Amino acid sequence: MLVALWGASLLVFVVLNVLPGSPAQVILGTQATPQSVRQLTIQLGLNKSLVRQYLDWIGGLVHGDLGVSYISHLSIGSQIAQALSVTGPLVLFALVIGLAIGLPLGFAGALRNGRFSGSLIGGLSQIGMAVPSVVAGLILIIVLTVKLHVFPTSGFPGWSDPLQALRALVLPAFSLGLVEGAILSRYVRASILEQLRSDYLRTARSKGLRVGQALRRHGFRNAAIPLVTVLGLELASLVVGAIVVENVFALPGLGLLLLDSVNNRDLITVQDTAMLVAGTVLVLNLLVDLSYRLLDPRLKGSS
């Protein structure tokens, strides 16, 4: 795991620092004198060797010091913390919506497999999977904001008024959650179907349990194993999906921070934020692996 994180950090650092261009020159513009450029280069620590710069950066990360933005001169750590206060709740909100849609739809799809309603559910989730969150977001804005005036269009009022803040997150969370829910329902359906066809469930049925009872007593835990995997991966894709949706709704989260820094060529902020997102995705993957083993005792001991 640490190896993967280290590799990821190396990758981010190398890609963002291979170009010979001087960040100091970019910051000061073309009018700057060579002298002032050199001064800023030294001030930013960019005159040191790349290896040294990398070690400084990693050392800072480990100690929670993310450095200072080249452009805004604000602490990147506090900027990211600020952004997380939007992105974090957004992702969790979207996950809840995704589960609220995906679980019941998946169950219904499995239990009604082979009937018309089952195929209908399958078709709907197939279409839902094909809808990018951008499209879901824009359509929701057109219908609920422009036509019906139910929700604010965009922007974020801050958490000082939690109710308004949540209201601003409803549409973005739905644009993410609807799509994830569709994906989730397909996995839930497949997983439950597999349980329904299993031998032990047939045994349970033959001793007089109804489908629901048999599933509850025997099926859920087994069905949960693949679902935990999917859930972890979904969470990771929500974190990344939030980058897009935040831009549709102008929410000041990680996504907006990332894109603004790309546009301003604020490379150190990009470096930190990208590392944070990549790290989150990698840690989620690890948690999935671990929970897999926790839920399925058969895998214990195997590495």
Next chain:
Amino acid sequence: MSDLAAGTTGRGALDDLAALDASAARDTRAWRRWLRNPNSLIGGVIVLLVVASALTSLFWTPYNPLAVDPAHALAGPSLHHLLGTDEYGRDVFSRLMASSQIALFVGALSVLIATVIGIPAGLLAAQRPGAIGQVVLRLADILYGFPALLAAIVLAAAFGASKTTVVLAIGISYIPVFIRVTRSNALVVLNSEYVLAARAYGRRPLAILRRHVVPNIATTIIAQMSLLFSLTVLAEAALDFLGLGTAAPAASWGTMLQSSQNYLGNDALLTVWPSLAIVICVLGFSLLGDGIGELRDARSRH
């Protein structure tokens, strides 16, 4: 001497047996099965339509997709402009057609990058489960940390956003997927008895990969390619929307969505058309992928 001869014929016969289920794919009945499976049928038709529209747009579109006509800006659908015009008076239908070119181009190239690196790496990891395999898997783990969007942002920050960074980003981010899929499917084949037999009579590892593994996992890989193609269309649209890919004035579904944002109130149709195009295209490739997968499963049950 006769022993040797018997050995060679025996070897050939064994290989033929193993190759049997791969050759079933070339069966004439395959087409009929293809047409009877709703997923592969609908998916195939949609994909054909998208490809046809992209090819047609290479030499003909109703209007020049870049031609500005301020006098007819933001016109609704009419006989002159089938789907209306955008804020510069450009024909929306022509722009949709031209966009399918970019979507297919980006999709094809990025899937190519992912497969050209991912499949051999996956085969290697399956063939050499020891240290080499572990290294390949650890490298794949690192790449898992960079989904297409994040990879594209990092590349855009370093090199400036362009179609190239989009293709690279999507391609690289799908490499680990192909490594995993190839490896796990190849392992099943490599652990089978006919491969054990092939090893026993001294077939070299590369020959085993070529004769047994590749033909047997090909369908799975192709199904996966089609599914990933649908994801590249999604990713490309999102990246263009964010301004990280195809730049204006060139037409792509993502840039069309981006500029439609300013007209959500008055001209919602400007958002609807590219949205529909994306959804239909993605649906086509994912249905096709599902269909191919189902056909494979049906065959292996026989």
